[in-house]
Amino acid sequence: MTVDATVGAAALVLGDDALVLSHRLGEWAGHAPVLEEEVALANIALDLLGQARVLLSMVGDEDELAYLREERAFRNLQLVEQPNGDFAHTIVRQLFFSTYQHLLHAELAAGDGPFAPLAAKAVKEVAYHRDHAEQWTLRLGDGTEESHERMRRACEALWRFTGEMFQPVAGVDVDGERLESVWLTSVGEILRRATLTVPEGPRTGAWRAGAGRQGLHTESFGRMLAEMQHLHRSHPGASW
Amino acid sequence: MATAAAHQTASTQEYGAQGAVGDTTAYESAFDAAVAADERIEPRDWMPDAYRATLVRQIAQHAHSEIIGMQPEANWITRAPSLRRKAILMAKVQDEAGHGLYLYSAAETLGTSREELLDKLHSGRQKYSSIFNYPTLTWADVGAIGWLVDGAAITNQVPLCRCSYGPYARAMVRVCKEESFHQRQGYELLLALSQGTPEQHAMAQDAVDRWWWPSLMMFGPPDDESAHSAQSMAWKIKRHSNDELRQRFVDICVPQAESLGLTLPDPDLRWNEERGQHDFGPIDWTEFRDVLKGNGPCNEQRITQRRRAHEEGAWVREAAAAHAARHTGETGATRA
Numbered sequence: 001m002t003v004d005a006t007v008g009a010a011a012l013v014l015g016d017d018a019l020v021l022s023h024r025l026g027e028w029a030g031h032a033p034v035l036e037e038e039v040a041l042a043n044i045a046l047d048l049l050g051q052a053r054v055l056l057s058m059v060g061d062e063d064e065l066a067y068l069r070e071e072r073a074f075r076n077l078q079l080v081e082q083p084n085g086d087f088a089h090t091i092v093r094q095l096f097f098s099t100y101q102h103l104l105h106a107e108l109a110a111g112d113g114p115f116a117p118l119a120a121k122a123v124k125e126v127a128y129h130r131d132h133a134e135q136w137t138l139r140l141g142d143g144t145e146e147s148h149e150r151m152r153r154a155c156e157a158l159w160r161f162t163g164e165m166f167q168p169v170a171g172v173d174v175d176g177e178r179l180e181s182v183w184l185t186s187v188g189e190i191l192r193r194a195t196l197t198v199p200e201g202p203r204t205g206a207w208r209a210g211a212g213r214q215g216l217h218t219e220s221f222g223r224m225l226a227e228m229q230h231l232h233r234s235h236p237g238a239s240w
Numbered sequence: 241m242a243t244a245a246a247h248q249t250a251s252t253q254e255y256g257a258q259g260a261v262g263d264t265t266a267y268e269s270a271f272d273a274a275v276a277a278d279e280r281i282e283p284r285d286w287m288p289d290a291y292r293a294t295l296v297r298q299i300a301q302h303a304h305s306e307i308i309g310m311q312p313e314a315n316w317i318t319r320a321p322s323l324r325r326k327a328i329l330m331a332k333v334q335d336e337a338g339h340g341l342y343l344y345s346a347a348e349t350l351g352t353s354r355e356e357l358l359d360k361l362h363s364g365r366q367k368y369s370s371i372f373n374y375p376t377l378t379w380a381d382v383g384a385i386g387w388l389v390d391g392a393a394i395t396n397q398v399p400l401c402r403c404s405y406g407p408y409a410r411a412m413v414r415v416c417k418e419e420s421f422h423q424r425q426g427y428e429l430l431l432a433l434s435q436g437t438p439e440q441h442a443m444a445q446d447a448v449d450r451w452w453w454p455s456l457m458m459f460g461p462p463d464d465e466s467a468h469s470a471q472s473m474a475w476k477i478k479r480h481s482n483d484e485l486r487q488r489f490v491d492i493c494v495p496q497a498e499s500l501g502l503t504l505p506d507p508d509l510r511w512n513e514e515r516g517q518h519d520f521g522p523i524d525w526t527e528f529r530d531v532l533k534g535n536g537p538c539n540e541q542r543i544t545q546r547r548r549a550h551e552e553g554a555w556v557r558e559a560a561a562a563h564a565a566r567h568t569g570e571t572g573a574t575r576a
Contacts, residue, residue, distance in 0.1 A: 019323075026326070029314035029333045030545065033553020035307070035341055042334035049327050056323075063322050087556050142566070143559025150555070231321045231379055238437050240322040240379075240429075 007114045008059045009075075010171030013213060014115070015055030016076035019066060020221075021097060022048035023228055024084055033087055040132055044094070047125040054118050067232035071215075071222045078212040079161035081221040088140055088150035092158050094133035099187055100165045100179070102126045107174045115172070134190050141194025148195065155191065156199050163204030164212060275476050280406035283349040291475055294468065295405050296350050297366070298477065300357045303343035304368035306336045307361075308542050312376040313385060321379060328425055329382060335418045342414060346407040362547045370528065371458050373536030380433050380440075380447035386426010387500075388448070388455040388493070394419050395489045396459065399479035408477075427496065434501045441501075448497070449505040456520075457528045459486040490518050 025045035108119035166180035320326035433444035508521035
């Protein structure tokens with residue numbers, strides 16, 4: 001399937017988010033705090049990878065796009081490329097992203113644009129991801145002193161990457177401002193129930209956080225791609 | 241539930257006071273009769289202490305193998321060379337965690353707990369399959385594990401679907417379905433490599449060369465050195481001897497290797513017309529014993545990673561428990 005240039009660029013934006021976060025979650029395999037989380041994190045990673053494959057295939061060959069683009073050509077949010085850190089860090093990243101992704105896909109699914117069919121399927125998966133992140137936010141925020149402190153630090157560290165989600169993307173037909181206000185209310189409510197506070201730091205701005213959509217990424221991203229792409233790049237033209 | 245009258249007597253007796261010696265003998269003959277009649281022993285049934293202990297040991301070791309077995313494959317998730325292969329591999333590693341969960345549950349029906357079993361794994365008091373102490377050095381190893389390691393596991397596990405202990409047998413039915421799917425995926429991965437570029441073919445051959453003998457060791461020591469075999473077969477936990485299963489596996493693999501266009505690294509491997517089976521070369525039992533003793537290539541690394549995941553996750557489990565204690569019923573919190 002070929003799509004026009006604007007839709008293609010938008011598919012790349014949405015596809016890269018899913019691809020990169022899926023990769024980060026894949027790094028948890030064999031390291032999760034309980035077996036149930038081995039299953040859950042892999043499950044979420046697989047859902048995201050499935051979404052990424054559909055989106056990248058709208059643009060071209062999924063493997064060429066995943067394995068042969070360089071860092072500056074990726075359009076994912078800086079939020080999703082952030083290293084896993086501890087479990088709290090991963091959960092806060094999941095909370096921020098899955099809340100956004102759920103709102104986004106619900107809106108796309110309700111419209112009649114080129115992403116509506118994909119969003120209709122994805123919104124069901126993402127509702128589960130969001131529920132998973134919310135439940136863990138409540139458990140960890142309102143768990144022990146240590147878990148609360150780890151969640152507080154993770155919220156502070158990741159907050160600066162959240163503004164980027166609501167910047168307009170050509171071809172993605174949603175009202176970013178409205179999405180942002182619903183997101184802020186929703187995440188704020190969960191953090192409050194988890195006895196955490198909404199961080200006060202900037203969400204974007206002078207500091208270049210929020211440039212992922214233009215192909216400007218954080219330092220760890222290049223290393224992530226080096227690992228992800230090395231085998232594919234070592235065998236040019238091979239099929240697997 | 242078993243139906244033999246004698247067996248029901250034994251089940252009922254379980255609720256009474258600890259039986260005298262004479263009663264125990266009655267329970268024992270009821271148990272023996274149930275096993276002889278190919279009935280399933282269920283958690284509430286009386287069973288000999290040694291039967292219970294053997295099952296706990298075997299099911300726990302099986303569960304541990306699923307959990308440790310995630311590591312060599314997870315090692316390649318972030319480097320899988322195509323998105324399709326990456327999805328297949330992630331799904332497989334996820335299935336393994338799921339198999340670990342079924343098996344710990346089956347073991348718990350015998351009166352132990354997952355926590356206790358994990359503790360025994362972490363402290364080296366319980367083992368896992370020796371095969372997972374070998375490293376995955378190339379992408380082709382993921383295929384070799386699917387084809388050979390899962391293939392050997394299936395050969396071992398299919399008979400366990402008829403094991404005398406009900407919860408274990410039922411877990412095996414589910415596990416075997418998924419394992420045979422993994423095995424076909426591994427074969428297909430190797431086939432793609434074997435038919436690919438010369439470099440890919442060489443990668444596939446090298447992986448098969450390294451995984452063949454360790455896979456044959458998965459069936460355990462030869463029959464005349466297998467400590468638990470005779471008793472396990474009498475109890476119908478095991479249905480075939482180690483050597484029988486190993487022979488069956490070799491006979492299955494030889495034609496598959498041919499259709500893969502790969503060779504098996506055994507100069508003595510040949511069809512024996514008289515036996516109607518393949519002859520194969522001697523296994524290096526010294527290596528097998530070394531790996532079991534903890535001196536394989538990855539023993540230290542595997543157990544260290546498992547312990548670290550558990551230790552680093554302690555605060556998460558404590559938080560979940562603390563939250564559940566305060567909010568039971570409110571948020572659907574899970575147990576720690």
